[in-house]
Structures are given as C-alpha cells and as structure tokens.
Amino acid sequence: MLEIKNIHVYYGAIHAIKGITITVNDGELVSLVGANGAGKTTILHTISGLLRATSGEILLDGKNLQNVPANTIINMGLAHVPEGRHIFSRMTVEENLRMGAYIISDVKRISDSMERVYHHFPRLKERARQLGGTLSGGEQQMLATGRALMTDPKILLMDEPSMGLSPILVNEIFTIIEQLHNSGITILLVEQNAKKALAVADRAYVLETGKISMQGSAKELAEDDRVRKAYLGA
Amino acid sequence: MSTFLQTLFVGLRLGSIYALVALGYTMVYGIIRLINFAHGDFIMVGGYTMIFTIPVMISLGLPGWVSVLLAILVCALVGMSTELIAYRPVRKKGTSMTALITAIAVSLLLENLAQAIPQIGPNPKVASKIFAAGGVRIADVTLDWTTMLTIFISIVVMVVLYQFTQKTKIGRAMRCVSEDKSASILMGINVNRTIVTTFAIGSGLAAIAALMYIAQYPKVYTTMGSMLGLKAFVAAVLGGIGIIPGAMLGGFVIGLVESFTTSYVSSSMADAFVFLILIIVLIIKPAGILGKNMGEKV
Ligand SMILES: Nc1ncnc2c1ncn2[C@@H]1O[C@H](COP(=O)(O)OP(=O)(O)OP(=O)(O)O)[C@@H](O)[C@H]1O
Ligand SMILES: [Mg+2]
Numbered sequence: 001m002l003e004i005k006n007i008h009v010y011y012g013a014i015h016a017i018k019g020i021t022i023t024v025n026d027g028e029l030v031s032l033v034g035a036n037g038a039g040k041t042t043i044l045h046t047i048s049g050l051l052r053a054t055s056g057e058i059l060l061d062g063k064n065l066q067n068v069p070a071n072t073i074i075n076m077g078l079a080h081v082p083e084g085r086h087i088f089s090r091m092t093v094e095e096n097l098r099m100g101a102y103i104i105s106d107v108k109r110i111s112d113s114m115e116r117v118y119h120h121f122p123r124l125k126e127r128a129r130q131l132g133g134t135l136s137g138g139e140q141q142m143l144a145t146g147r148a149l150m151t152d153p154k155i156l157l158m159d160e161p162s163m164g165l166s167p168i169l170v171n172e173i174f175t176i177i178e179q180l181h182n183s184g185i186t187i188l189l190v191e192q193n194a195k196k197a198l199a200v201a202d203r204a205y206v207l208e209t210g211k212i213s214m215q216g217s218a219k220e221l222a223e224d225d226r227v228r229k230a231y232l233g234a
Numbered sequence: 235m236s237t238f239l240q241t242l243f244v245g246l247r248l249g250s251i252y253a254l255v256a257l258g259y260t261m262v263y264g265i266i267r268l269i270n271f272a273h274g275d276f277i278m279v280g281g282y283t284m285i286f287t288i289p290v291m292i293s294l295g296l297p298g299w300v301s302v303l304l305a306i307l308v309c310a311l312v313g314m315s316t317e318l319i320a321y322r323p324v325r326k327k328g329t330s331m332t333a334l335i336t337a338i339a340v341s342l343l344l345e346n347l348a349q350a351i352p353q354i355g356p357n358p359k360v361a362s363k364i365f366a367a368g369g370v371r372i373a374d375v376t377l378d379w380t381t382m383l384t385i386f387i388s389i390v391v392m393v394v395l396y397q398f399t400q401k402t403k404i405g406r407a408m409r410c411v412s413e414d415k416s417a418s419i420l421m422g423i424n425v426n427r428t429i430v431t432t433f434a435i436g437s438g439l440a441a442i443a444a445l446m447y448i449a450q451y452p453k454v455y456t457t458m459g460s461m462l463g464l465k466a467f468v469a470a471v472l473g474g475i476g477i478i479p480g481a482m483l484g485g486f487v488i489g490l491v492e493s494f495t496t497s498y499v500s501s502s503m504a505d506a507f508v509f510l511i512l513i514i515v516l517i518i519k520p521a522g523i524l525g526k527n528m529g530e531k532v
Contacts, residue, residue: 048419048420049419050416050419050420069424070419070420071418071419071421071422071423071424071425072422074420074421074422075422079420080420082416082417082420086414086416086417086420087417088409088410088413088414088417089413090409090413091406091409091410091413095406098406099406099410099421100421102403102406102407102421102422102423103421103422147421148420
C-alpha cells in the first residue's frame with residue numbers, strides 16, 4: 001500500500017532523514033519507534049506532503065506522491081493524526097469532525113461518518129458542542145483520531161498518540177488503535193512508547209538519527225536485546 | 235437629550251465604517267499574521283471606482299449607489315492581486331519584517347500610482363449625492379437616510395459575514411487556516427486559495443466602507459484611506475486583532491468615543507482620545523477587548 005524508497009529530507013542544511021526505506025502492506029499495522037529527534041515526525045510529514053524529500057520516492061498504491069499537492073493527498077485515502085493533536089481549538093468538537101470531512105460534500109456520508117466516530121468515541125458525542133481547546137489531552141487525542149477517520153481512510157498515519165497521556169488513557173488509546181487495525185485500516189504508527197507500539201504492531205522499524213537501524217516482525221524486535229536495552233528499559 | 239441622541243447616531247455611523255474597514259485588517263491578520271498596511275488604500279481604490287462609475291450608473295438610469303458593486307469587484311481584485319503579486323512571494327522567502335515592509339510599500343505604491351493617473355491627480359474629487367436627502371424625525375432629532383442606511387447596511391454585512399464564517403465551507407476553511415495551517419492542509423484545505431479568498435472578502439468590505447464614507451464626506455483623494463485606515467486598525471487591535479466580532483466591537487467603540495469627544499469635549503481632542511482609549515485597553519488587556527489567550531493543551 002505505502003512504499004517509501006530511499007528518501008532523503010533536509011531542513012536547510014540539516015540532513016534529517018538519510019536514505020530511508022519503509023514498506024507498509026495492506027491491512028498491516030507497522031510501528032516506527034525511535035528516540036527524540038530521530039526523525040519520526042519528519043518521515044510522516046514527508047509522506048503527507050507537508051515536507052518534501054530531496055530524493056527518493058513515496059508511492060501510495062503505486063502512485064508517486066512526490067508531485068501531489070499536500071492538500072489533495074487525503075483524497076487518495078491517506079489520513080494523518082499529527083503529533084501534538086493539532087485540533088482546531090476555537091472550533092467545537094462537532095466542527096472539528098466536520099473539518100475532517102472537508103473533502104466530502106455528500107451530507108449523508110458526513111453524518112454517517114460522524115455517527116461512526118461517535119460510536120468509537122462516545123465521549124466526543126457528549127462533548128459535541130464544547131470547544132476543542134477545552135478538552136482534556138486524552139479527549140483531544142480522541143478528537144484528532146476521530147477527525148482523521150471522517151474520510152474513512154485506507155491508511156492512517158499516527159504520530160505519538162500516547163504522548164502526555166495518563167497510563168489509563170494510554171491503554172485506552174492503544175485499544176482503539178487495535179480496534180482500528182482489526183477493522184481493516186492500514187496503520188503506520190509512530191511512538192516513543194516502544195513497548196506498547198511493538199505489542200500492537202505486525203512489523204516495526206527502529207529509527208536512529210535519520211536512519212533505520214533495525215527492522216522486522218514486532219515480536220522479534222520486542223525480544224531483541226538491543227531493542228530491549230535501548231527502548232524497553234530492560 | 236437631543237445632542238446625546240444625535241451624537242450617539244453619529245458615533246454609530248462612524249463606527250459602522252470603522253468596523254467594516256477593521257474587519258479587513260482583522261481577517262487578513264487572522265489568516266497570515268500580517269498587518270496589511272495597504273488595506274486603507276483599498277478604500278481609496280473603492281472611492282475612485284465609484285467617483286468614475288456613479289455618473290455612468292446615473293446615465294443608465296440606475297441609482298448611483300449601484301456602482302458600489304463595481305467598487306467591490308475592483309477592490310477584491312486589487313486585494314487578491316496584492317496577495318498574489320506582493321505578499322505571497324515575500325511570505326515564502328522572507329520574515330514577518332520583510333512582509334510588513336512590503337505592505338507599507340504596497341500602500342505607498344497604490345497612493346502614488348493613483349496620483350500618477352491623469353484622471354485622478356493630486357486634487358480631491360467631489361462625489362455626487364449617494365443616498366437620498368432628508369430623513370425621519372424621532373423625538374427632536376432628525377435621522378438622515380445616510381446615517382440610517384450606513385448603520386443598517388454595516389450591521390447586515392457583519393451578520394452575513396459572521397454567519398458565512400460559521401456556517402459555510404469556505405468560511406470554516408478560513409477559520410481553520412487562521413488557526414493552524416498544517417492541520418488545514420491535512421484536512422484537504424487549499425491554504426493559498428483560502429488566503430486569496432480572505433483578501434477578496436476583506437477588500438470588498440473596504441469598498442462598502444468607501445461607499446458609506448463618501449455618502450457622508452463626499453470627497454475622494456489619494457490619501458483618504460490613511461487616517462481612516464489607521465483608526466480602523468486601532469479598532470481591530472482594540473477589539474482583539476484576528477477576531478471578527480472584535481473588529482466590529484472595536485469599530486463601534488472608536489466611532490462612539492470619537493463622536494462623544496467631539497460633542498462634549500472638543501473636536502480637536504477626538505483623535506487623541508481614540509488613541510488614549512487604545513493605550514488604556516492594551517494596558518489592561520493586551521490581547522484586546524475580546525482577545526484571549528486560549529492555551530493549547532499538549
Ligand atoms: N523545522 C525544523 N527545522 C530544523 N530542524 C528540524 C525541524 N524539525 C525537526 N528538525 C530536526 O530534525 C530532526 C528530526 O526531528 P523529528 O521531529 O522528525 O524527530 P522525532 O523523531 O519526531 O522526535 P520526537 O520523538 O521528539 O517527536 C531533529 O534533529 C530535529 O531537531
Ligand atoms: Mg515527533
């Protein structure tokens with residue numbers, strides 16, 4: 001479904017991504033783990049077109065994304081839950097979800113999607129009229145995820161969904177990620193919580209300062225000594 | 235009592251004009267964080283468009299105010315071109331300081347370009363009467379049509395604009411882009427197009443303000459937008475820059491302060507009071523009357 005082939009990304013003179021190849025197959029949940037500043041967010045931004053790779057290719061269902069305007073990538077079935085949620089704080093929960101369906105004009109489809117999201121996240125329904133900025137961190141994460149689901153995407157990019165959440169909420173978010181995965185959505189998950197990320201994933205990549213240092217099935221990686229030392233606190 | 239009522243209506247009339255112009259500043263600031271110094275000059279562009287087209291309308295048997303539609307169109311085009319030709323390229327490459335200097339340059343350019351056009355020249359032009367003379371007497375004050383229409387039209391325009399930003403797809407996109415550009419892109423919003431649309435709307439409002447202004451003070455000259463623009467900018471800051479209801483409120487506050495100072499203190503103090511109010515409000519509430527710093531949770 002998603003093929004990233006040997007991409008290089010720069011911030012001015014800073015060489016942030018140094019030749020990375022990642023594949024996410026149909027229906028897979030792939031985790032990308034790595035320390036702060038390893039380049040995880042940069043990779044997701046490059047997939048979504050918010051940043052551009054200077055070389056290499058990104059293919060979605062075989063179609064090259066390099067020249068697709070960033071705001072039209074969502075039309076190809078890719079949705080992105082950004083790091084730090086980036087919900088619209090001055091809009092209500094319902095308006096935020098409506099913005100998630102911005103590219104859809106069929107009113108019926110929008111209301112169906114909204115019901116589906118409310119079904120996943122009943123707490124959002126209770127707070128439909130509340131401003132996004134007044135939600136708790138966990139609720140904001142649910143809103144950001146729900147918003148990305150409004151277009152019924154084939155593939156979901158999630159950037160540190162558990163960041164800053166209490167342990168109970170972390171569990172809740174990971175349960176939701178598993179549910180989404182089971183419902184057939186392909187997911188590329190970026191996480192610093194490597195333990196959880198490896199527990200839910202099919203496969204995983206370990207990123208170190210702009211390069212992939214290890215990859216394999218999530219189970220194998222979770223048992224690997226180097227991974228355990230560096231990321232699992234063992 | 236009659237002085238009070240008269241002063242109140244004059245203040246509301248002035249405030250209506252300030253509010254419409256302030257909306258243009260605030261919408262553009264909201265979406266690209268730029269103080270569009272050229273915005274005041276869009277009023278002048280609208281003013282001249284009407285000066286030249288009102289006689290045409292009248293010769294066609296139409297009322298003179300119809301030319302405001304042309305003025306809206308011309309102002310919208312000038313606003314959009316300013317964004318496309320001047321601001322967008324600078325935004326891509328430069329800092330916010332370069333953008334600000336570009337805005338000042340566009341303002342000077344418009345004023346001087348206008349003067350260079352032989353049909354315009356350096357001397358003010360007098361506009362013909364726009365709204366019918368006369369009015370209605372309420373208690374012991376006469377309310378002229380110009381005042382009533384000015385207040386009425388501006389309130390209608392503001393209500394429509396507010397509903398537009400709340401209820402329509404483009405309006406919502408404008409609010410999203412104002413708040414978070416990268417998240418807007420992820421939603422599928424064409425950010426550049428949304429910014430251009432904002433310029434078109436803000437500049438169109440300046441044309442409506444120009445109509446009301448020349449209905450009251452029927453004189454058009456190349457720098458007519460400077461002081462008016464400055465006060466409207468003060469109104470936008472006073473209400474909370476970037477906030478649409480703030481611009482409306484700020485506009486009316488400035489209009490009322492100006493007319494009450496003129497009536498009860500002295501006309502030469504009016505501008506001083508306007509800026510005094512601004513300073514006091516900014517000391518008490520730096521983000522403006524309706525401005526608030528809503529913390530984003532991490
Ligand atoms: N806008 C930017 N300008 C310059 N350098 C940047 C910019 N954004 C990120 N970087 C650098 O690129 C590298 C990768 O950053 P990135 O945000 O992708 O890391 P990350 O793996 O997502 O980290 P975290 O886990 O903290 O979110 C870092 O060294 C960072 O300092
Ligand atoms: Mg990151």
